[in-house]
Amino acid sequence: MLTDVAITNPFPGLRAFEEQEDVLFFGREKQVDELLKKLRTVRFLAVIGSSGSGKSSLVKSGLIPALYSGFMSGAGSQWRICTFRPGSDPIGNMARALAEDGVLFHPQNTEEQLTLGAINESILRRSSQGLVEAYRQSNIDTKNNLLILVDQFEELFRFSKLEKDAKEVKRDSVAFINLLLRATEQRELPVYVVFTMRSDFLGDCTEFRGFPEAINEGQYLVPRMTREERRDAITGPVAVGGGLIASRLINQLLNDVGDNPDQLPILQHALMRTWDIWKKKGDPDAELDIDDYEEIGTMQHALSQHAEEAYAELTSDRQRKICEVMFKALTDKASDARGIRRPRKLGEICALANAPINEVIEVVDVFRQSGRAFLMPPASVKLEADTIIDISHESLMRVWDRLIAWVDEENESAQVYLRLCEAADLYETGKGGLWRDPELQVALKWKEAQAPNATWAGRYNDMFEKVMLFLDHSRSQYELEIKHKEEQQRKRLKKARTLATFISGIALIALFLSIYSFQQKNVATKQTKLAEAKTKEALEQEKIAREQKLIAEKNREQALSQKALAEKSKEEALKQKDIANDERTKALKSEQNALLQKSIAEQQRSYAQRNEQLAKEQQMIAEEQKKKAEQNEQLAVSEQKVSNRLKDLAEARNLAYQSVLLLNENKDKESIDAALKAYDLNNRQHGPEQNTDIYNALHFNWVNSIDNKNQSLFHKYAVKSVTGKAGSNIVFSADESGQIAMFMSDGEKLQLLHSINTRQDIRSLVMSTDGSKLAAFSAAGVMFVYSITPEQAIKEAQQVRFTGIPKTAGYHNGSFYLYTSEGLSRFSADGDKMVANGSIARKDINAMTVSGTGKILLAIGNKISMYSGWDALDQPIQTFTSAGTLVITMAMDPTEHYLAAGTYKGMVWIKDLKSSNSTYSNALHLSSVNDLEFGKTADGKVQLASASSDQTIKLIDVKDAVSANRLEDIVTLRGHNKWIYALHYAANGSLISASEDNKVITWKPATSDLYKSVSALSK
Structure with missing residues (x-):
């Protein structure tokens, strides 16, 4: 076989070197020796390195041949090698690898090998000693060393994440790790474990107990090759293959590789291509030279160019579509942003592409033929439905431009599907609603463009059927709403x-009446002047009469006063005479009594002296008993006070509950009295100011008294945003039809001052600090800038375009800041105009807010970063990790003392920025938190209001929450019947909310303020 390699091509390309290619493997001799030493000591060897650093080649073509040669002292040369990848079934894959010929058994056929694999899997799953037991039951000679080689170990972490998402009780990933650890801890049988793993997955190892400790003992971090080692890796295979290579090409290759370790696979691929070009020329005496190297596009373009050549060989759109689906299936960026390979069975790819196996094989063969090896297994292996197809190396994912675009497209498609899964799940449980534009249109376009099927969806979530029903239902509901709105518009x-016709008739009648009224007015004017003259004369006479009356009353009062004083003096004189007579009689009696008492005192003095000593002793005893009695009395009084306080607080809550019941029975006066008594009793016993029962009792009575006029019904469509002029009671709201309204808040209701219609779905409003400019951002990508006149009118100044769907906007020092689905934008003043002044493409951001001093806070996942300003977005000055999951809204109080965040799962997190340990976190809502707003209530407390899709608003006493005193309740406000989108505190302390139900509602967030309003009703 090595002879064949020498004849064809000595460079493997993207794939790793295999065991039988050790004669072609150069430059890693030192590292092989180090691996042997480490493995002999620990038996558990973790070969760690960056992607493309040559981990697999080092083990397969370096370590394993050295083991077979007996170079590891004390272990001999008899080795059984079990090589596999974890994939989506790590224990099953290990069991089947152990059943392969020459490992633990020698099966006679495929059926026997499958049976042995099933037996192995049963043994492995029995206990954490399963691997040792499988070795023992195989009955092989214990002089045979067993090496478990787990390649691409990072696949286990993806599998573990899927298990956790599925909430598996017994996790195979944990059991697999324990099998490896227990096997290497024992010394009875010669079992060794080696695995290769990308270094950027090291942090994931801490997920498994005992695994980091084992890695620390047996870790081998693959070093970068030196320039001389890389030279050997280039010239060695060329010499073995019988070729020559020019020195200048060697230097060019070394320079192109540089010190980047992940360039090694690309180097091997470039050398393989260069060798093929040199071989085609048919001159064995010629050297591989620069012209051969440049012909293949050099290292910078060789891989992408080669892959494009393969893609160009596909003869039809059908084949090109199968190719796209296949490569999207073999790469994974949705579950892990770092990008990993995802091997799949050929049958799965057929299902994803909706294509028969023969058509898919034709496409696979194009990319795995000799001289390419973009896909595994090699061209020599026959493909079956259960054959595992895999990309030969991650480098292809990073270098081939077309595949990069496919991977990003697949990631975006997966994210849309996962968002749909979440929305469908929330809708099914009653915690969310159907989708509407623009999200609905994005989802429908995705469905039309991607044509997803259940097999594809199963890679991410098994809710495909529910998602499609949810999407269809959303579209049907949206179409019904559009039809209803059109019908309402026609009506x-x-x-x-x-009405116009009727008014015209009324106007004509009014014209005739006005003429007649003018004539009658002249007559009335003359009569009025005459009456005024008579009235003036009567008023003068009345004034004189009142003055004379006052003089008379004053003289009468003086006379009566003198008379009363004289009578009082007479009575006092008579009383003093009687007192003097009585005192004289008493004096005579006292003298006689004194003489008698003197005699008695002389007798008692002798008795007193004898009892004096006894009295002192009794006094000491009495004083001691008195002290004990006083202590017991104080304790009893204290306990009685506590008992009375708790009783009164409970009674206050009971009165509040009774108040609501009485109000429901239309007993308004009794309900008001009960609510006021509840507040007074709670206040008298120093109960919590913010109590849900007492608040509701007062709130419902207040709302009932003003006939629900705290609800503004001006808007006819969903209200998406509300804001206000700083330090004033001017409030602005905007709905999805484009209507922007300007109100004056009196603390109880909103009075409309002015309105204007943009005819675009307004998603966000923000106002300049001085109140002179209002910016409205629409879903169509238009920023409307308005000036607010001194007469409290809205005047449009200009329109500015931007990209993306607006989420949140802010303002500081003359600039508006906007966060959209595409990233961040800033708009600044240029004379009288607002112009775009910078943008940053960032799709990973999920929330933004701007503080009063210009600090910008961005949330990615559940991480929050604080930046000093727009020009410093590359370096955060502070970072925080909020509780829960995805942060979708944030707020900072005006003094920058507190930071709050809300998540899509209903969690509210508050951080005291002046204290490192003061943090509050709780799941207050059943659905996503859409807005957070800090405000000062009418009684001066710092309060946080949170608005949610669960149709409620929560009021939180911030100081109480972060200090963990938990004295104050978190009050729940209910009044909207659909999602609540936005909140705003007016200067008068009232809270304004905007909702999907078309309403803008005014609330009194301070219980003391409600008490004052309800008290006025009882007078």
């Missing part, structure tokens, strides 16, 4: 025409 137009 409104018809009504408007009828």
